[in-house]
Amino acid sequence: MGSLPEGRHFFHGDDGYESARQATVWNQRVPDRYPDVIVQAVDTDDVVAALRYAKANNKQVSIKSGGHSWAASHLRDGAVLLDMSRVDQTSIDTDAMTAVAGPGKGGSALAAELDAVGLFFPAGHCKGVCIGGYLLQGGYGWNSRVVGPACESVVGLDVVTADGDTIYIDADHHPDLYWAARGAGPGFFAVVTAFHLKLYPKPAxxxxxxxxxxxxxxxxxxxxxxxxxxxxxxxxxxxxxxxxxxxxxxxxxxxxxxxxxxxxxxxxxxxxxxxxxxxxxxxxxxxxxxxxxxxxxxxxxxxxxxxxxxxxxxxxxxxxxxxxxxxxxxxxxxxxxxxxxxxxxxxxxxxxxxxxxxxxxxxxxxxxxxxxxxxxxxxxxxxxxxxxxxxxxxxxxxxxxxxxxxxENLGRRPAKFVTDENMARLDRVRAQYDPDGRFHSWMGRL
Structure with missing residues (x-):
C-alpha cells in the first residue's frame, strides 16, 4: 500500500540498507535501532509519498537532516525514516535580505554563501550541521547573543503534514504550527521542506x-x-x-x-x-x-x-x-x-x-x-x-x-527543555495536526 521513490528507499534487510542507516549518523556511534524503511527524499513529492505510505501501513515517521543528533533521535525501530539531507536547495534575495533553504542545507555552507554577498545568518558552530534540526530545536549559533537563537529568524516554513498535505506556515498561516516549529526540535509533528529566513548585514x-x-x-x-x-x-x-x-x-x-x-x-x-x-x-x-x-x-x-x-x-x-x-x-x-x-x-x-x-x-x-x-x-x-x-x-x-x-540525551536522561506551559501547548497542537501520532515524539517520552 502506498508507493515510495524508486531507487531511493531501503527496507530493513535490503542491500544498501545498513550503509544508508549508518550514513544518517554523523559520529561513529550508531545505535542499534532499525527503521523499517529509509527514504532518501530529494523533493516535496518524495516526502508526500513517504507520509502516505506511512499512513497506509500504519507506520510512525522519524526525520533526519544532518545527522548531528548526539543521541541519533531519528533512528527508531520500525519507523519510516525520512532522510532529508538531499533537500538542500537555497535561494537568497539580497534586496529583501531573506533566504529560502531546504533542511539539508549545511549551516556553514549557507554562512559562506551569505558572506560572499555581504549578508549573515546565525548558523550553527559546527561544520556539517544542517539547518533542519538546528532551527527546529532553537539554534544557538554565531552571534546569537545579539540576534537571538536562530529560530527567531525563521519567518516561515514550507511543511508537509501528517496527512501528506503541503502547506506554508508563518505568524498568519497556521500560527499554532508555526509556534511549535520554533522549539519543538525532534518532536516536531510535520516535515519541513524549506525554511524562510530573515538575514542580517554581515558584521564588518x-x-x-x-x-x-x-x-x-x-x-x-x-x-x-x-x-x-x-x-x-x-x-x-x-x-x-x-x-x-x-x-x-x-x-x-x-x-x-x-x-x-x-x-x-x-x-x-x-x-x-x-x-x-x-x-x-x-x-x-x-x-x-x-x-x-x-x-x-x-x-x-x-x-x-x-x-x-x-x-x-x-x-x-x-x-x-x-x-x-x-x-x-x-x-x-x-x-x-x-x-x-x-x-x-x-x-x-x-x-x-x-x-x-x-x-x-x-x-x-x-x-x-x-x-x-x-x-x-x-x-x-x-x-x-x-x-x-x-x-x-x-x-x-x-x-x-x-x-x-x-x-540532548533524552533517551538516557529525560529532562525538561521547554516550560511546562509550552509543553502543554505543544501537546494540544500535536493533537490537532497529528492526532494519530504519525510522527515520533521526543525520546524518553511516550
Missing amino acids: VLGSSFYAYPIELADEIFTWARGISADVDRRVELQIVATRSVPNAGIDRPAIVMASPAFADTEAEAKKAFTLLDQCPVVDKALIAVPYAPMALADWYTAVMSNYLEDHRYTADNMWTNASAAELMPGIHRILDTLPPHPAHFLWLNWGPSPQRQDMAYSLESEIYLALYAGWMDPQDDEKYSDWPRSNMASMASLATGIQLAD
Missing part, C-alpha cells in the same frame, strides 16, 4: 580572544566567570572549554581554554568588547594569552571542529543553570577529575541574562550553559566513556533549570 569585523590556563586554576576561573555573567558584552560569546589537551594550540596538558568570538562594526569596538576577559584574576598565569586577533568565520569553524572529529564515537549531555559558583564547583571538580582524553571536553558558556524572547515553543534558557562531550575511537571503550556526560549531568540535576535540545 569578527575578532577573536584566546586564553589558555592550567586546569588547576578551575576554582578561580569558573568563580570569576560566574560573577561576570551579566557584564559580558553581548557581542562576545564567552566559551570556556576544559580538556585534557589542546592539540591545535600545542598544549599537551590539561587546560582550560577561553576562546571567544566577537562580531562588531569596527576593530576598536571588538577590542573594547573583549576588555573584560583580560581582567580574569589569574590572567598572569595564562599558558597562552591573545587578547585580540582578527579571525575569519571559516577559521572559527576549523577551530571548533578540532573538538568534534569524524572518526570518533560520541555522547553528550547538558544543562541550563542559574546556580552560584559555590553550588556548581563540586560538580565541576567531579567533571574535571574524570575528564576522558581529548577530544572529550567540558563546555561552560556565559549566555544570559537574555532579553525577552518571541512567543514560540522555545522557552527555556538560563544564565549559564554547561555541556559535556565524550569522544573516543575504540568500541571497546564504550562502557568506559559513554556514560560520562549523562552521569555527571545527572549528579548536578538539582542545580539545573532544564536542558537545550541541541546536545
Whole structure:
C-alpha cells in the first residue's frame, strides 16, 4: 500500500540498507535501532509519498537532516525514516535580505554563501550541521547573543503534514504550527521542506580572544566567570572549554581554554568588547594569552571542529543553570577529575541574562550553559566513556533549570527543555495536526 521513490528507499534487510542507516549518523556511534524503511527524499513529492505510505501501513515517521543528533533521535525501530539531507536547495534575495533553504542545507555552507554577498545568518558552530534540526530545536549559533537563537529568524516554513498535505506556515498561516516549529526540535509533528529566513548585514569585523590556563586554576576561573555573567558584552560569546589537551594550540596538558568570538562594526569596538576577559584574576598565569586577533568565520569553524572529529564515537549531555559558583564547583571538580582524553571536553558558556524572547515553543534558557562531550575511537571503550556526560549531568540535576535540545540525551536522561506551559501547548497542537501520532515524539517520552 502506498508507493515510495524508486531507487531511493531501503527496507530493513535490503542491500544498501545498513550503509544508508549508518550514513544518517554523523559520529561513529550508531545505535542499534532499525527503521523499517529509509527514504532518501530529494523533493516535496518524495516526502508526500513517504507520509502516505506511512499512513497506509500504519507506520510512525522519524526525520533526519544532518545527522548531528548526539543521541541519533531519528533512528527508531520500525519507523519510516525520512532522510532529508538531499533537500538542500537555497535561494537568497539580497534586496529583501531573506533566504529560502531546504533542511539539508549545511549551516556553514549557507554562512559562506551569505558572506560572499555581504549578508549573515546565525548558523550553527559546527561544520556539517544542517539547518533542519538546528532551527527546529532553537539554534544557538554565531552571534546569537545579539540576534537571538536562530529560530527567531525563521519567518516561515514550507511543511508537509501528517496527512501528506503541503502547506506554508508563518505568524498568519497556521500560527499554532508555526509556534511549535520554533522549539519543538525532534518532536516536531510535520516535515519541513524549506525554511524562510530573515538575514542580517554581515558584521564588518569578527575578532577573536584566546586564553589558555592550567586546569588547576578551575576554582578561580569558573568563580570569576560566574560573577561576570551579566557584564559580558553581548557581542562576545564567552566559551570556556576544559580538556585534557589542546592539540591545535600545542598544549599537551590539561587546560582550560577561553576562546571567544566577537562580531562588531569596527576593530576598536571588538577590542573594547573583549576588555573584560583580560581582567580574569589569574590572567598572569595564562599558558597562552591573545587578547585580540582578527579571525575569519571559516577559521572559527576549523577551530571548533578540532573538538568534534569524524572518526570518533560520541555522547553528550547538558544543562541550563542559574546556580552560584559555590553550588556548581563540586560538580565541576567531579567533571574535571574524570575528564576522558581529548577530544572529550567540558563546555561552560556565559549566555544570559537574555532579553525577552518571541512567543514560540522555545522557552527555556538560563544564565549559564554547561555541556559535556565524550569522544573516543575504540568500541571497546564504550562502557568506559559513554556514560560520562549523562552521569555527571545527572549528579548536578538539582542545580539545573532544564536542558537545550541541541546536545540532548533524552533517551538516557529525560529532562525538561521547554516550560511546562509550552509543553502543554505543544501537546494540544500535536493533537490537532497529528492526532494519530504519525510522527515520533521526543525520546524518553511516550
